[in-house]
Amino acid sequence: MIPVEHYVLLSSLLFVIGSVGFLVRRNVLVTLMSIEVMLNAANLALVAFNRSRLRHAVEQAAPGPSHTGQVFAFFVIAAEAAEVAVGLAIVLSLYRLRRTVRSDEADLLKN
Amino acid sequence: MNIALALSPLLVVALGALLLMLAEAFSPRQGGLALGAATVLFVGAAVAGGVWMYGIERLPEAASLAPWLLLDRFGLFFDMLLCLGGGLAALLAGGYLVEHGIERGEFYVLILFATLGAMILASSGDAVTLFLGLETMSLGAYAMTAFRRASPRAAEGALKYFLLGSFAAAILIYGFALLYGATGHTDLAGIGATAATARTPLLVVGAVLVIVGVAFKVSAVPFHAWTPDAYEGAPTPATTFMAVAVKAGAFALLLRVLLIALGDASWTSWAAGWPPVVATLAVLTMTVANLIAGRQESVKRMLAYSSIAHAGYALVGVTALMRDPTQAGASVLFYLLSYTVSTAGAFGALILCGSHGREAVSYEDLSGLGRRHPAAALAFSLFLLSLAGIPPTAGFFGKWFVFKAAIDGGLYWLAILGFVNSVIGAYYYLRVMVYMYMREPAAGAPVALPMRSGYVTAALLVSALFVLALGLVPTRAIEVAVRAATLGAG
Amino acid sequence: MIATYAPLFMLLFFAAFLASVFYVAATFLGGQKKPNPGKQAPFECGSESSGGRHLKLSVKFYLTAILFVVFDIEAVFVYPWAIHFRALGWLGLAEMLGFLAVLVVALVYVWRKGALEWET
Numbered sequence: 001m002i003p004v005e006h007y008v009l010l011s012s013l014l015f016v017i018g019s020v021g022f023l024v025r026r027n028v029l030v031t032l033m034s035i036e037v038m039l040n041a042a043n044l045a046l047v048a049f050n051r052s053r054l055r056h057a058v059e060q061a062a063p064g065p066s067h068t069g070q071v072f073a074f075f076v077i078a079a080e081a082a083e084v085a086v087g088l089a090i091v092l093s094l095y096r097l098r099r100t101v102r103s104d105e106a107d108l109l110k111n
Numbered sequence: 112m113n114i115a116l117a118l119s120p121l122l123v124v125a126l127g128a129l130l131l132m133l134a135e136a137f138s139p140r141q142g143g144l145a146l147g148a149a150t151v152l153f154v155g156a157a158v159a160g161g162v163w164m165y166g167i168e169r170l171p172e173a174a175s176l177a178p179w180l181l182l183d184r185f186g187l188f189f190d191m192l193l194c195l196g197g198g199l200a201a202l203l204a205g206g207y208l209v210e211h212g213i214e215r216g217e218f219y220v221l222i223l224f225a226t227l228g229a230m231i232l233a234s235s236g237d238a239v240t241l242f243l244g245l246e247t248m249s250l251g252a253y254a255m256t257a258f259r260r261a262s263p264r265a266a267e268g269a270l271k272y273f274l275l276g277s278f279a280a281a282i283l284i285y286g287f288a289l290l291y292g293a294t295g296h297t298d299l300a301g302i303g304a305t306a307a308t309a310r311t312p313l314l315v316v317g318a319v320l321v322i323v324g325v326a327f328k329v330s331a332v333p334f335h336a337w338t339p340d341a342y343e344g345a346p347t348p349a350t351t352f353m354a355v356a357v358k359a360g361a362f363a364l365l366l367r368v369l370l371i372a373l374g375d376a377s378w379t380s381w382a383a384g385w386p387p388v389v390a391t392l393a394v395l396t397m398t399v400a401n402l403i404a405g406r407q408e409s410v411k412r413m414l415a416y417s418s419i420a421h422a423g424y425a426l427v428g429v430t431a432l433m434r435d436p437t438q439a440g441a442s443v444l445f446y447l448l449s450y451t452v453s454t455a456g457a458f459g460a461l462i463l464c465g466s467h468g469r470e471a472v473s474y475e476d477l478s479g480l481g482r483r484h485p486a487a488a489l490a491f492s493l494f495l496l497s498l499a500g501i502p503p504t505a506g507f508f509g510k511w512f513v514f515k516a517a518i519d520g521g522l523y524w525l526a527i528l529g530f531v532n533s534v535i536g537a538y539y540y541l542r543v544m545v546y547m548y549m550r551e552p553a554a555g556a557p558v559a560l561p562m563r564s565g566y567v568t569a570a571l572l573v574s575a576l577f578v579l580a581l582g583l584v585p586t587r588a589i590e591v592a593v594r595a596a597t598l599g600a601g
Numbered sequence: 602m603i604a605t606y607a608p609l610f611m612l613l614f615f616a617a618f619l620a621s622v623f624y625v626a627a628t629f630l631g632g633q634k635k636p637n638p639g640k641q642a643p644f645e646c647g648s649e650s651s652g653g654r655h656l657k658l659s660v661k662f663y664l665t666a667i668l669f670v671v672f673d674i675e676a677v678f679v680y681p682w683a684i685h686f687r688a689l690g691w692l693g694l695a696e697m698l699g700f701l702a703v704l705v706v707a708l709v710y711v712w713r714k715g716a717l718e719w720e721t
Binding site for chain 1: 238239242243246250253254257260261262263264266267269270271273274277278280281282284285287288289291292295296297
Binding site for chain 1: 621624
C-alpha cells in the first residue's frame with residue numbers, strides 16, 4: 001500500500017511545476033496547460049486525502065465514510081473543461097486579431 | 112415547499128437565465144432582452160427582500176442544504192446587492208451595446224449566469240459549491256470582457272483576466288485541497304472546528320494559499336495586475352459588472368472564509384493569525400492604487416484603479432473583524448452597498464457621455480460637459496462625490512463606518528492611513544469635475560456627445576436614488592447590514 | 602500523521618529551487634546550436650516533407666471538439682447517480698432530470714445558434 005504522503009508529494013511537485021511554468025512561459029497555450037497541471041495537482045491531492053481518510057475510517061470502524069474529496073475532484077474536472085473552452089475561445093480571438101499566441105506580445109494596454 | 116421559498120432568489124435568477132437563453136436562441140433579432148435581464152435581476156432582488164422580511168429563520172428546512180448552501184441573512188443581503196449591481200449593469204448594457212454596434216443577446220444571458228454564480232458564491236458554506244459559484248461567476252465575466260470581438264484591446268484584457276483569474280482559482284483550490292487533507296472537511300464550519308484545535312503546517316500552507324487566491328479575486332495589491340487591463344479592455348457595462356458584482360462576490364467569499372473557517376480566536380489574534388496579512392494588503396491596496404490612479408489619462412482606467420483602492424478601504428473593515436465581527440462585518444457590507452451604487456453610477460455616467468461608437472474615455476473628452484450637457488455632468492458629479500466620500504452621499508457613510516470599525520478595534524494607524532488615502536483619492540475624482548465645469552474643449556477637437564437611452568437614464572436614476580438615500584438616511588441600511596453580519600458559524 | 606508533513610514542504614521549496622535552477626541553467630548549458638540544413642529540416646520518416654509549415658484547420662473542428670468535451674464531461678455526474686440509482690430513489694431521479702434538463706437547454710441553444718451545422 002502506497003502511503004498518502006507519496007501522493008501528496010507528487011501533487012505538490014505537480015503544483016510547483018505548474019505554477020513555475022505559468023510564471024515563466026510566454027506561450028499562452030503552454031500557460032493554459034500549466035494551469036491545468038495545477039488544477040490536476042489539486043485533484044490528485046483531494047483524491048489521495050479522501051482515500052487515506054476512508055481507510056482511516058474503516059480501520060476505526062467510524063460511521064459514514066465520506067467521499068467529498070472525490071466528488072470535489074469531479075466538479076473540478078467539469079469546471080476545468082468549461083474554463084478551457086472559454087480560455088481557448090479568448091486565445092483564438094486574440095490570435096485572429098494579433099496573429100500571436102505569446103503573452104508578452106499582448107502589450108496594448110499600458111499606463 | 113419551504114426549501115423552494117428559501118432558495119427562491121437563486122431559483123428566480125437561474126430560471127430567468129435559462130428562459131432568456133432560449134428566448135435569445137429562438138428570436139435573436141428581438142429587442143427587449145436588456146429589459147428582460149434587468150427585470151429578472153430586480154425581481155430576484157425583490158424576492159430576496161421578501162424572504163428577508165418574512166424571515167429566513169421561519170424556514171427551518173433551509174438548514175437541510177447546509178453546509179452546501181447557507182441560506183442565511185448574510186446570503187440574502189448579498190443576493191439583494193448582487194441582483195441590484197447585475198441589474199444596473201444589464202440596464203447600462205441595454206444602452207451601450209446598441210449605441211456602439213455590438214448588440215448581441217448573449218451579453219444579457221452572461222450577466223444573468225455570472226450573477227447567479229456570484230449569488231451561489233455568497234451563499235456557499237462548502238469548498239465545492241464555493242468553487243462552482245466562483246467559476247460560474249468568473250467564466251461569465253471572462254466572456255463579457257472579450258465581448259468586443261473586433262477589438263485587440265478587448266481580447267488582450269480578457270486574456271490577462273482569464274489567465275490570472277484561473278491561476279488564482281487553481282491556487283484557491285489547491286489551498287482547499289490541503290485544508291481538506293489537514294482537517295478532513297471541505298465545509299468551512301468543519302475546517303473551522305478542526306483549525307481551532309490543532310495548527311499543523313499543512314493547515315497553515317492551505318490557509319495561506321486560500322487567502323492568496325481570494326486576494327487575487329478581490330484584486331488586492333500586489334495581486335491586482337490584471338484589473339486595470341481587464342477593466343479598460345472590456346465593454347463598459349462589463350467593467351461595471353466586474354467592479355460591482357464580481358468584487359462583491361469575492362468579498363462575500365473572503366468574509367465567509369475568514370469568519371467561519373478561520374474565525375477562531377487563535378486565528379483572529381494579531382500575533383498569530385490573519386489580521387496582519389489582511390492589514391498589509393489593505394494598506395498596499397489603498398496606497399498603490401491611489402497613487403497610480405492620480406496619474407491616469409483615461410477616465411475609465413482611473414475608475415479601474417479607483418475600484419482597486421475601494422477594495423483597500425473595504426479590507427480595512429475586514430481587518431477590524433478581529434475584534435468585533437458583527438460591527439466590522441456590517442461596516443464592510445454597508446461599504447460594499449454604497450460602493451456598488453456609486454461605482455455603477457460613475458460608470459453609467461461615463462457610458463452616458465459617449466455615443467455612436469465614440470466613447471468618452473479621456474479627461475479632455477469630458478471638458479466643458481457642465482455647460483453643454485448639465486444633466487449628464489450633474490449625475491457624474493454626484494457619483495464622483497460619493498466615490499470620494501463627501502457628504503451627503505452614500506460613500507461618506509461607507510467610509511465613516513469602515514474607519515469607525517477600525518478605530519473601535521484599536522487599529523488607529525489603519526484608520527488614519529485610510530483617511531489620508533481618501534484625501535489623496537479625492538484629488539483625481541475632483542479633477543474630472545474640474546474638467547467638466549472649468550475647462551473648455553480645445554477648438555476643433557472632437558467631443559463625445561451624450562447618448563439618449565431610456566435604459567441608461569433609468570440605471571442612473573436608480574443609482575442616484577440609492578446614493579442620496581444612503582447618504583441622507585443610512586440608519587435603516589446599517590440596521591439591515593448589522594442583521595446580515597450576525598453570522599452564526601455554520 | 603499530518604504533522605509529519607514538514608519535510609514535504611522543505612521538499613516543495615527544494616523543488617521550486619531546482620526548477621528555477623534548471624530554467625536558468627538551460628540558457629547556459631543548452632544553448633549550443635550548430636544548425637545545418639539537414640538538422641533544420643523537419644523529420645518525416647525519411648521522406649521529403651511537403652506543404653507549408655502552417656496547416657490551416659477550419660475553426661469548425663475546434664468548435665465541435667470543444668462542444669464535445671464540455672458535454673462529454675457532464676457524463677461524469679451521471680455515473681455515480683446510476684450506480685446508486687436505487688438508494689437515491691425518486692428524489693435522486695428528479696434531481697438528475699433537472700440536471701439533464703439544464704443540459705438540454707444548453708444543447709437546444711447550441712443547435713439553434715447553428716454551432717452543430719457542418720455545412721454552412
